[in-house]
Amino acid sequence: MNLRLLRYFVSTVDAGSATRAAGSLHVTQPVLSRQLRQLEQDLSLTLFERQGHRLTLTPAGSQFLPLARALLRQADEVERAAASIASGRLDQLHxxxxxxxxxxxxxxxxxxxxxxxxxxxxxxxxxxxxxxxxxxxxxxxxxxxxxxxxxASQALAVLPIWAQIPAEDVWAGRKSVDVSELLERALLLLTEDFRPRQLLDEAVAAAGLSYHQPVECTNAQVAQALAAAGRGVAVVSDDPRFGLVPVGLTGPAGAVRIHxxxxxxxxxxxxxxxxxxxxxxxxxxxxxxxxxxxxx
Missing domain, CATH: 3.40.50 (Rossmann fold)
Structure with a gap:
């Protein structure tokens, strides 16, 4: 499909007349009229009713107009994307x-x-x-x-995995606790598909220990909220919230951290x-x- 003819069609509708559309498109009115008839022939559709110099959309033209607009928008996006790729520019970052x-x-x-x-x-x-x-x-x-x-890759940061507790907890003020101590407390853990939980599991297994009925959360902030409510120790890598105090964790291999x-x-x-x-x-x-x- 000829995109130029589609642009002529949409411009004619937007301009309200062939005369104004021809001026904005920098073509003569006879040339524009021929191009519109060519589009109708290509589509096997009558897009306009012609009364002298006046053009009115037919029902078929009204149905086709939003499709033409959508196709032109997509074509414009393709052109912008191609220009971005050719220049090495990135307009959107996924x-x-x-x-x-x-x-x-x-x-x-x-x-x-x-x-x-x-x-x-x-x-x-x-x-x-x-x-x-x-x-x-x-x-x-x-x-x-x-x-x-x-x-291609770059190491960004090595962040601690915290045992987060209320400020009045007996661990407040400590820099770190060992996983053996941690397992003596009621625990609020992320589910096993989260990397902080996987790293904690590895430290617990390396110490030859096991959990005793932890509460599992699918969201770190929920675990933190429950810890603030006194339901246990939240083990997360997120920044402290709800007035919680972070304490580092250590295992047999040293500090438990996420890369x-x-x-x-x-x-x-x-x-x-x-x-x-x-x-x-x-x-x-x-x-x-x-x-x-x-x-x-």
Whole structure:
């Protein structure tokens, strides 16, 4: 289908007359009339009723008009995308992010974006990891496992996993507790599909220990709210909320911590832009949490 003819058709409708449309399109009225008739012939539709120089949409023309507008908008988007790819520019940034880092790390970073940065579109990271997230359309994936060597990547931060307690708790003021001590308390844990829970499970297993009926939560803030209500110790990587006090966790291998990485396709047309955003996010983490979170 000839997009130029579609533009003539839509411009004629918007202008209200062939004379005004011809002027805005910088063609003569006879040329515009021939082009509109050519479109009707191509579509096998009568789009206009003609009364002298006056054109009125037929019922078929009225039905076809929104379809023509939609097709032209899509064509414009394709042209913009092609220009963006050709220039190495990224207009929209599709981010895949774990739920446990979105509210405290990624969302605050997005608030620092500059006017010339791409517009972020955020969705939850694919649980199968960076490769799956990038294959499903993400430009940049934030993950808690080392990405595949086939991907370009950058280590972002090493964040503690906390035992969070009310300020009046007996552990308040301590820098850390061992997992053996932790298991003596009522626990509020994330479900097993969350990376902080997986790392805690590994530390507990390495210590040869096991849980005793923990309460499982599908949201870190729910676990924190329950901890604030005195229902147990919330084990999360999120920043403290509801007046809770964070205490570090240690296991047989040392501090229990979560590693964050950014990953992207090295062949991405805007790979330098993605690398710059990853570097800025890494520096943001250090600015926000201190030098202790800098990857070694």
């Amino acid at each position: 981010l895949a992010v774990p739920a446990t880092t979105l509210s405290d790390v990624v969302a605050p970073f997005l608030a620092t974006l500059r006017p010339d940065d791409p517009v972020p579109i955020v969705r939850q990271v694919d649980p199968r990891g960076a490769d799956a997230a990038l294959r499903s359309g993400a430009d940049l994936a934030i993950v808690a496992r080392p990405p595949s060597p086939a991907q 964050l990485y950014a990953a992207w396709d090295p062949q991405h047309h805007a790979a330098p832009t993605l690398a710059d955003l990853a570097d800025r996010l890494a520096r943001f983490c250090v600015d926000r949490y201190g030098d202790s979170v800098r990857p070694g």
